[in-house]
Amino acid sequence: MRAKHLILTCFFFFSITTCIYAKTFYVSGVNQITMRTGPGLGHKVVDMVSSGVKLEILEYGKEWSMVRNSTGKTGWVLTRFLTEEAPKSLLVERYKQENERLASKLSAVEETARTLEVQNKELTEIAQKYKQLKDASAGYLKLEIKHKALLEQSREQEERIQRLERSVKSEVKFALLSGAGVFIVGLIFGMSTRKKRRGSLLS
Numbered sequence: 001m002r003a004k005h006l007i008l009t010c011f012f013f014f015s016i017t018t019c020i021y022a023k024t025f026y027v028s029g030v031n032q033i034t035m036r037t038g039p040g041l042g043h044k045v046v047d048m049v050s051s052g053v054k055l056e057i058l059e060y061g062k063e064w065s066m067v068r069n070s071t072g073k074t075g076w077v078l079t080r081f082l083t084e085e086a087p088k089s090l091l092v093e094r095y096k097q098e099n100e101r102l103a104s105k106l107s108a109v110e111e112t113a114r115t116l117e118v119q120n121k122e123l124t125e126i127a128q129k130y131k132q133l134k135d136a137s138a139g140y141l142k143l144e145i146k147h148k149a150l151l152e153q154s155r156e157q158e159e160r161i162q163r164l165e166r167s168v169k170s171e172v173k174f175a176l177l178s179g180a181g182v183f184i185v186g187l188i189f190g191m192s193t194r195k196k197r198r199g200s201l202l203s
Contacts, residue, residue: 025057025067025082035075039064046075055082 032050036043039061049055049069058074059066065079 025055025065025084033077033081035067035069035073035077037075039066039076043076047073049077057082 032048034045035047035049036045047069053069055067055069055077057065058068061079063079064076065082066074066076067082068074
């Protein structure tokens with residue numbers, strides 16, 4: 001029972017240690033170091049790790065530390081060749097990549113700005129053409145209204161002329177009829193007067 005308890009305690013301690021040291025370190029001070037199957041020079045070499053390579057610490061020790069590289073391979077390396085500070089060359093590369101990323105992003109933003117400028121110019125031209133069409137349409141509507149008004153006035157004047165013509169014709173007919181009547185009455189009156197004169201002369 002005590003042995004089981006001891007095993008659980010060791011496992012728990014190992015888990016805590018792993019969690020505490022599961023962070024990033026970098027290889028520094030040499031060109032390459034060996035990654036071995038165990039904490040000691042007598043263990044087999046499983047990989048060579050170059051300076052500046054990022055490693056994940058699984059178990060940290062004063063002499064040897066258990067690490068995992070970017071490919072997932074695990075092994076033991078000498079702790080004195082590890083540092084938490086990123087190498088300057090790596091920082092320079094990071095800054096270079098970040099600068100390239102920002103430059104690319106700036107280029108994309110500038111391209112978007114140029115595209116928006118062109119679109120804005122096109123929209124301005126469309127707005128101006130729309131205003132011109134709107135003004136022209138308003139002018140056309142005014143002309144159409146005026147044209148309809150003139151047509152209405154022309155129709156009214158034509159009807160008035162027709163009424164005047166009918167009125168004049170009626171007056172002319174009446175005048176002709178009146179003149180003819182007066183002439184006939186005068187003729188009859190003249191003939192009657194002549195007969196009376198002739199009758200008085202004969203008697």
